Amino acid sequence: MPLLGHLSLWLAFLVGLWGAITGFAGGAPPQGRADLQQSARYATFAMFGALVVAVISLEIAIFRHDFSLEYVAAYTSRNLPTFYLWSALYAGQKGSLLFWATVLSLFAALVQAMTSGRHRVYLPYVAAVTCAVATFFITVMLFAANPFERLAFVPLDGRGMNPQLQNPGMVFHPPMLYLGYISITIPFAFAIAALLSKRLDSDWLVAIRKWTLVSWLFLSIGLLIGMWWAYVELGWGGYWAWDPVENAALLPWLVMTAFLHSVMVQEKRGMLKKWNLALIIGAWLLSIFGTFITRSGVISSVHSFTQSSVGYFFLAFLIVTGTASFALYASRLPLLGAEARLESMVSREASFLFNNLLFLGIAFSVLWGTLFPILSELVQGTKVTVGPPFFNQVNIPLGLALLALTGIGPLIAWRRASVPNLQRQFAVPGTVGGFTALILLVAGMRDFYALMAIGLGGFVVGTVAQEFARGARARHRQYGEGYALALGRLIARNRRRYGGYIVHTGIVILFVAFAGMAFKTETEASLRPGESASIKSPYGWTYRLTHLGISQYDALNRQVTAATLEVSRDGKRLGVLTTEKRQHVDGLGRPTFQPSSEVGIRSDLREDLYVVLGGVVNGTEQAVFRFTINPLVWWVWYGGMIVALGGLIVMWPGGAPAAKQSQAGYAVRLVGEDQ
C-alpha cells in the first residue's frame, strides 16, 4: 500500500504539471486551443483522483499500524483511539502537506465541475493556477517531506500522538481551517485568470466573490473551533493568544473580510477595481506566507512544526508567485480604471473605504507584530519580541473604530448623504448605543474599552434592527404580508444584505464577549481534602470551591489523576467540577509525552468558572489548583455561530441575483430597500 501511495503522488505530480502547462498554453477562448483546455480540465480531476488514492494508502497504513513508515511511527501508536487515528493524517508536517494538496485538488476539481455559464471562460487558466499550486505542494512532499518515507527498521510501536492533539477539536478544527485556508487559492486563480485573459468586466468579480465567501466561511468556522479547542484543552484560561500561527490564519481572514466589503463598492459604483484585485492576491500570498512561517521554524510558536528544509521551498515559492502575480497585475493596471469618482466623504463608498483601511491596518499591525522578532534582529542585531499586550493595545482601538463603522456604514446612502437623511437614519441606533453605555456606567462598569465596545455594540444592533424593521414594514405595506412572513421573505429575497446584517450581529456579540475578558479574575490555591478556597466574581458574588479528594485510575491510553471540587455560589450549592492531570502511556505502560491537563469548566450565560489541576503534593491528596473566572465566554461560541449562520445565508445559492443590481454608476433600489 505505501508503494501505491508513493506512486500515486508521482502520478499526481505529473498530471498536475500537465494541467498547469496545458491550462496556460490553452489560453482563453475563443482564440485558445480547445483540446488543450479540455485536457487541463481533465487533469484537475485526475490529480484529485491520484491524491485521494495517496490519502487512502496513508490512512490504511495508519490503521494497520504499519510502523515501517516513518510518518506512521512518528505520530501514532497501537493504543491510540480509533477516533484519533483518522486525524493522524494531518497531525504531522508530511501528512498535512498531503492533506493540503488533496483538499486543493478537490477544490480545483469542484470549480471545474460546478462553474457554469459566463464564468467558464476563465476555467482553463483557473485549472492552470490550481494545478500549479498543487504541484508545488506535491513537489515539496516528493523532494523534502515524503509521508511514504520508510524506516530502515520496523519499530514495535509508534511514538503516539501528542496528548494535546487528542481532543475532539482535532477532528474538526484542522480540516475546517484547511478548507478555508486552502480555498483562498480559488479566488486567487480566478483573479489571475481574469488578469491573463484581460476579461476584467464585472463577470470575474461575481465568480471571485462567491469563492471568497466559501473560503471566508470555512476559515471563520475553523478559527472559532480553534479558539474553543485552545480554551478547553490548553488550560491557560483564554481562547486567543496572538500566537504566530493564530495570526497566520487571521491575516487572510482580515484581508478577505475587507474584500467582501469593498467588492460591493465595485459592484454598485464600478470603483476600486485595482484595490479589490490587490486584496485577493494579497490574501492568497498571506496564506502561503502563513504556511511558510509555521512550517519553517522561523518563528517559534506552540503550533510550529519542527524545523526543516521545507521552509526554503515555501520561501522560494512565495517570492516567485508574489513577484509574478504583482508583475502581471501591474501590466494590467491600465485596464482597471474606475468608472466613477468618490462624490462625498459622507457616503457609503467612503465608509467602505475607511472600513478597508482599518481592516488592512489591523492586518498590517498583526503581521508586523508577528515578524517583529525577526525584523528587530535584522535591523538592530537584538531580538525584541512583542506579545499579547502589543496586539491588544493596537487592535482594541482599531477594532472599536471598525465596530463603529459597522453601525455607520449601512445608515449612510450611496454617493452622497443629506443631513435630513442622516438625522432620520441615526436617531434610533445612536440613542440605543448611548443608553446602553449609560446604563452600564450607572451600573458600575468603569472599564473604558468595555464600555465603548458594548455601547458601540448597542449602536450596531440598533442599526441592524432598524434595517430589519423598515424592510419588514415596507413589505407589510406593499404586499400586506404579516410581519413575521415579511421578515422571513425580506431575508430570503435579499440574502446578501440581510445575511450580512446577521453576520454583523454575531460580530457585535463577539465584541461584547471579548470585552468581558477585561473583567477576568484568577487565583491559585493549594488545598487539602475538605479545605476550600473562594474567588470573587466581577458580578459581585463569591464562589466557594471545596476540594473533595483525588482519585487515580487507568483509562484507554492514559493514567488519570482527577480532583473533584464542590462548587457553591454565595452559599448555594451548584454541583461538582472535575479536573484531571493525564499521563499518556504507550502499549507497555511506559509514560509518553509530558502530563497534560484537562480543564474543569462550569459555563453559564454570564461567566465561566475554569479550574485547572496544577499538581498533587508528593503523593498526598493535597493539590494545587488555579481558579479563573472568565466572563461572557459562552457568547464567543454563540456569537461565532451567528456569524457562520449569516455567512451561510449570504452564500446560499439562488435568491435575488446580485449581478442585476450591479450596474456601474448608479444604484438600483430593490423592493424593501428604502434608502
Next chain:
Amino acid sequence: MPRTPYGGRWSVLATEWYNTNMKAGTKFALGAVLIVGSVGYLMASGIKQTGQYFLTPSELAQRVSADPSFYDLGLKVGARVVPGTVSKEIATQTLRFHITDGTVNYPVVFKGLPPDTFTDSVEVVVEGRLQRDGVIHATNVLAKCGSRYEAVPKA
C-alpha cells in the same frame, strides 16, 4: 479668543470652509491619513511600551555588565534548563531552577503553575526580570519541547 465672523465659533467656521473648499477626494485622503497615522502611532507606542528583549543568558550577562539598567527590566530569556536543578515546592507553588546556554548560568524563581511540558531538560523561554541578587524572577515560563512537539497543523 480672537474675533471671527462667527462670534468665536471656530467649529462653524471650520465646517463652512470644509464644505466649500475641499473636494471629496481630498477629504477622503485626510481621513485616510488620519487612520494610517493612528495605526502607525499605535504600533510605534505599542512596541515601545510592550516590546521585550529576547536574549540568551550570555547576551544578558554582557548587557548587564555594560549597562546596569538591564537589571529589573522586563525581558525574555531563551535557554535550556540545567538537569537536576529543578525544585518544586507544590505547597507554596514555587518553582526554582537554573538555565544555561552552555556558558552562562542563571537561577530562576517562578511562582505559579509551570506548563505541562516543563521538565528538567527542556528548552524554556523565561519571561521576567533579572534582579540585583542575580536571580531571574519569572512571571511566566514557556516550555518548548524540541522534536517531540509537533503540534496542531493549523496552517
